[in-house]
Amino acid sequence: MRLSLLSSLIFASAVIAQRPTSFVLVGDSTTANGTSENSGGWGNGFCGSSITGNIASRSLAAGTPCINTARNGATTGTFVANGFWATSLAAIRSEVGKGRRTLVTIQFGHNDQKIAAPESMGKNLTTMVQQVRSLGAEPVLITSLTRRSFSSNGKVSDTLAPWAAQTKLIAQQQGTRVLDLHAASIKYVEAIGPDAAHRLNKSPSDNTHINTNGATVFGRMVADLMKTAFPGELPIIPNDPLSNNIARGIPSF
Numbered sequence: 001m002r003l004s005l006l007s008s009l010i011f012a013s014a015v016i017a018q019r020p021t022s023f024v025l026v027g028d029s030t031t032a033n034g035t036s037e038n039s040g041g042w043g044n045g046f047c048g049s050s051i052t053g054n055i056a057s058r059s060l061a062a063g064t065p066c067i068n069t070a071r072n073g074a075t076t077g078t079f080v081a082n083g084f085w086a087t088s089l090a091a092i093r094s095e096v097g098k099g100r101r102t103l104v105t106i107q108f109g110h111n112d113q114k115i116a117a118p119e120s121m122g123k124n125l126t127t128m129v130q131q132v133r134s135l136g137a138e139p140v141l142i143t144s145l146t147r148r149s150f151s152s153n154g155k156v157s158d159t160l161a162p163w164a165a166q167t168k169l170i171a172q173q174q175g176t177r178v179l180d181l182h183a184a185s186i187k188y189v190e191a192i193g194p195d196a197a198h199r200l201n202k203s204p205s206d207n208t209h210i211n212t213n214g215a216t217v218f219g220r221m222v223a224d225l226m227k228t229a230f231p232g233e234l235p236i237i238p239n240d241p242l243s244n245n246i247a248r249g250i251p252s253f
Contacts (some may be wrong), residue, residue, distance in 0.1 A: 022065040023047070024089050024137070026079070026128070027107035029209060030145040031070035039057055041210065043147060044066040045219020054233035057216045057242070059223030061235035067091045075111040076124030085128070091202045102137040103234075105222075107181070107217035109144030110208065116164035125170045140226070141171045145218060148189050148197045149208040150155035158185050179225040184211070184217060189247025199253055213253040221246055 025031055026041050033042020034052050048058025060066055067214035069088040071079065079085050088104070095102040106128055112121040125141065132139040145163035149157045151219075164182035171178035189197040200214030201207060211216060220242045227236045245252045 019101045020099070022098075022102045022125055023060070023067065023069040024088060024091050024095065024102060024104045025066070025070055026085075026104060027070040027102050027142070028074045028079075029072040030110055031068070031071070031105070031107050031142075032072055033068045033216070034212075041070065041086065042215055042218035042222055043070060044058070044212070045123075045215035045217065047219075048224050049215075051179050052212050052215065053213060054216055054219065057239060058218070059219055059236055059239070064235045065095060067095070070107075071112060072204055074108070075115060076108045076121050076128070077115075078111075079108070080124070089131065089135065092132065092135050096136045099214060103140055104132045104137050104172060105142050105179075106132075107144060107167075108141035109160055109167065109182075110147075113160060113163050116122040118162045120242050122166040122170050123162060125167065126174060129170065129174045139174075139176050140229070141176060141178045142146075142222070143165050143167045143178065143180050145184040145210075146179055146189060148201065150194045150197075154193065156190055158186060179222065179229060181218075181225060184221055184225060186223065188246055192251040196251035196253075199251070217242070217246065217252060233247045 030041040031043050031051060032041045033043045040052060044054045046059050047068060048055045048060065051143060068090060069084060070083045092102055092104055092148050106125065108121060129139040144160045146156055151157045160182060169177050200217060202209035202211050220239055223236050226234060226242050241253055
């Protein structure tokens, strides 16, 4: 009986690993694809973009659908109110309808922070998670990419922590996976220091948005977190030099 159960589990894991996978990305400007060089969030680095020069350092196997529906300036509320969530849901339905395992990443916080308490964002995230599941897809919550603002002691001046904590709370309540990009990105930029961290800025004074190199680094960081959360299951291709630099706190650019 034990051998039969073990064989069944191994077979089930193999089926998951071999099932064609699609990604749909949801979020604000720190996820959104840029449409010109040195503009956008980590999505270009994760999905791969010929527009912004990230195609060679993409994190996904060629031919893997990666649909980025994130929008600049969005909160969890305005993303729905302005029709972007409807676009996301349509993409999710399409990929699920093709029989593909569809992972939906959801990352907000930067703009929700400006208008309401974390609990407001949490309520909206809960609804999003439930709607994604109702379509047969898998929600993956992601905490906010850190801003690269530093205090005099070289530590990040972190104002996003309550929104990151709320994201993790909703993941726990809803029983869904969460990638703690907030903690990972803080650890990395503090390790490489302000000068190297600011070289990833979209512009010298923009500590929120990232340039092409920043998208490459943080797209790979998301991929590595995803790989850890879904071991052996996803079409994530390796970039050992970049992953090793991230893990060891070494600047790549």
